Amino acid sequence: MDLSYTDAEKAFREEVRTFLAEKLPAELSDKIKGGKELGKADVKRWHAILNDQDWLAPNWPKKFGGAEWNAVQRHIFEEEAAAHHAPRTVPFGLAMLAPVLQKFGSQEQNDYWLPRILSGEDWWCQGYSEPGAGSDLASLKTTAVKDGDHYIVNGQKTWTTLGQHANMIFCLVRTDKDVKQQEGISFLLIDMDTPGIEVRPIVLLDGGAEVNEVWFTDVKVPVENLVGEENKGWTYAKYLLTHERTNIAGVGFSQAGLTAVKRIAKSEMAGGKPLIENAHFAARVAQVEIDLMAMSTTNLRIVSKAAAGGAPGVEASMLKVKGTIIRQEINDLARRAAGVYAMPFASEAIEGSNEALPDPLAAGPVAAQYFNNRKLSIFGGSNEIQREIIAKTTLRGAQ
């Protein structure tokens, strides 16, 4: 047991700091600092900068063009990125599709799709959830029927994050209705420009339109876009969900969020003194900070174990639950800190809002973020589903 960083790790941190200081555009970090949402061009710009450094895909093996960082390196990068207000990368292609392709895809698929993810040629979105299939994802009803060299896809996906920017979608579709639910699902890659696809934005409670409904009507998909074997999609999806969950603790988000809370509480006055000096508020902040310090180490312990070969299972679920509780608590603190200035409708989706907002709103759209991040405990397997996974494992003998 040794909690100190090695010389190599310290050098790596310096390298990350130098990179961020030199290469992170101020326009992007200002937006992150002000709680603004990034546009498509912003994301593509940051992806390209990281890609030039070969750091866009920290988890990928080097043979696919990834950085192949270990857990500590990723942790260091996360910390520094948060401290410098660097944007997050969009995970759908990089962290969600790519691991499945690398594990289950064909050589041709990897050769074709992976470089396009890195270059930004393709913007992927995820077609999993359906109106009737949320926590019970395996009950999905979108069908794909084989017809010669094609599948014909019909159905509806929902909660498709940033689908409005995407040109490709990876989908779970039903290819066999006559077997157990989980055994009739396949994993398909679909070009969003194919006739029969319609994307409709969903307006969320914070005013943002980051998620969409995607409708499929007789959409023709070439059979070579099937990943792995037909009817094995559920296995691949579960593998992907595990990958989705290794980053879900969101330590970097929480660290950045806590910094923002302190910044607001230093400028907001309460009883004639900065709010941060109010014992009650300071105690709330300290409580979350203590939790976050411990969770950061939990995260490192679990991710290190996974890197050493142990697949993250129950531990990933634990990280998801605790990580989202902490992030949501920080969002709640930011809302409290802003006081009456939490009330204006400052949506993070409103880029360069046309209404001139009062200057204390430099606090950013804290209430909008509070509401938006209620999603954290709902998506990627709700926290109830995660607790169910943990309970089923530890109480197996009771059933």
Added chain:
Amino acid sequence: MNFDLTEERQMLQDTLRRFLRDRYDTATRNKILESDSGISTEIWNSLAELGVIGALFTEDQGGFGGKGFDIAVVFEELGRAGVVEPFMETGVLAGGLIADLGNDDQQAHIEEIIAGTLQLAFAHGEPISRYDLTRVATTATAKGDDMVLSGRKAVVLNAEAADMLVVSARESGDVNDADGISLFLVPKDAKGLTVQGYALLAGGRAAEVTLDDVTVPTSARLGKAGKASAPIEARIAAATVAQVAETLGAMDTAAALTREYLLTRKQFGRPIGTFQALAHRMSDMLIEMEQARSAVINAAGHLESDRKTREKQVSAAKNLMGRVGRLIAEDSIQMHGGIAMTQEYELAHIAKRIVMADHRFGDTDHHLERFIALSVA
């Protein structure tokens, strides 16, 4: 003791509930939210005709209510339907101050207020004041027969739509002295008064109001010079009763929507309400709802009590509603899942009303500290 509503209040509740159920559905409200003014004149006028504003004033003042329980009955129904029209601003805050303090000329406005033909705003809080009621830096300086007002007021609800503003300003003393604060009735079109408006997350609109040497006659003063602190505190107490009652109504809606969803939404082949993890959370919500209802009754029932009793009950209620409100809003959203995150689903707006109520008249922490201070005093 008797916990039943009087016959008159029961009738008012039934009338309001029926009207709002028929006329104020999610789609209608979402259109109002998206409109430039952020409020519906039609709804405002109809509710005024039904007596919503009249119920907020005593018989002496020309109304037919004005007690804590009258205010609570009205606002619980407004909250249940997620009404965004500014009855709080015109009817309770600014209108109430005119009724409490106004001379005969000023009281003459109450008839228009009750009829719904006058819109008002209360410009009191400032960028540095957060939730402190006595922290007033805006100044009022005598100049001949006039008073000159200068300063900035923060997040003034309904300021754009208002015909007149009740503005607090300091005639003497330091920035946090209780003594020295006066109130003035200022026409919205007064020279030097600027209103920078914006929409609010939970509906309606507010503004930053800047007073740059705004000159009003001394007769525009509402109540005694420098003695407005106590009346402001009492008015804010009434407004807080209105606010907690509104939140209670909204929480009732959130709980009802959640119950309905748990009964009808099926996952894994059964209604999700049959999963114990959700069923117990629903039970906890209902337990806390009863606590909330009692806290509102305590505050409303003590609005006419002596200052210390009243303020302790008000702070207790606001603190409890802040805590329970967060639980109800967050758990309702969580148990619904993604659907509750969409603006077209009723719960989205209701949850925002519940949570953002914590940011008016002092939040959970502010009232906890205030309760402690009132308890040891």
